[in-house]
Amino acid sequence: MKQSILLSISGKDRAGIVRDVSEVLLHAQANIEDSSMAVLRGRFTMMLIVELAAGGDVTALKASLAALEQRTGLSVQSQVLSDDEASLIPQEPDCVITVSGADQSGIVFAVTDALANMDVSIADVSTRERSGVYMMALEVVVGEHLQGLSDKLKVVADKLGVSIEVHSLDDGVM
Numbered sequence: 286m287k288q289s290i291l292l293s294i295s296g297k298d299r300a301g302i303v304r305d306v307s308e309v310l311l312h313a314q315a316n317i318e319d320s321s322m323a324v325l326r327g328r329f330t331m332m333l334i335v336e337l338a339a340g341g342d343v344t345a346l347k348a349s350l351a352a353l354e355q356r357t358g359l360s361v362q363s364q365v366l367s368d369d370e371a372s373l374i375p376q377e378p379d380c381v382i383t384v385s386g387a388d389q390s391g392i393v394f395a396v397t398d399a400l401a402n403m404d405v406s407i408a409d410v411s412t413r414e415r416s417g418v419y420m421m422a423l424e425v426v427v428g429e430h431l432q433g434l435s436d437k438l439k440v441v442a443d444k445l446g447v448s449i450e451v452h453s454l455d456d457g458v459m
């Protein structure tokens with residue numbers, strides 16, 4: 286029986302982290318099913334869902350990951366997913382929302398609060414601040430809630446003094 290495992294790995298950024306992790310996974314016969322990786326202020330972080338081949342040994346994988354921690358200084362957390370979690374097919378984002386303006390506290394909360402109140406699910410968020418300009422991009426699952434989304438976010442934009450744009454993925458944004 287195959288098993289799916291969520292891995293969260295982080296550490297000081299350096300060349301070769303993805304290679305080191307993927308080598309451990311290869312030897313453990315774990316296939317990378319889904320992943321997200323980023324460098325935040327010199328700290329590399331990755332989240333992966335891996336599928337351990339039938340007959341694979343979770344205990345052996347965890348021991349290999351513990352050895353990786355000792356050898357590299359990375360921090361590794363693992364969690365075996367239930368069959369329901371492993372078989373879940375996530376909804377695909379259908380819109381990208383971009384936010385830009387003067388950096389200030391509360392931007393993420395205000396935007397995500399408006400989205401949550403409209404039952405809009407966030408699939409991915411990326412933020413950056415450069416020279417006092419705050420930028421955020423959110424991939425979201427809007428579905429039937431597209432009507433009124435721009436109007437609701439305009440209220441947030443006006444309150445914060447930022448620009449918020451909604452782009453359908455059909456617009457060629459991504």
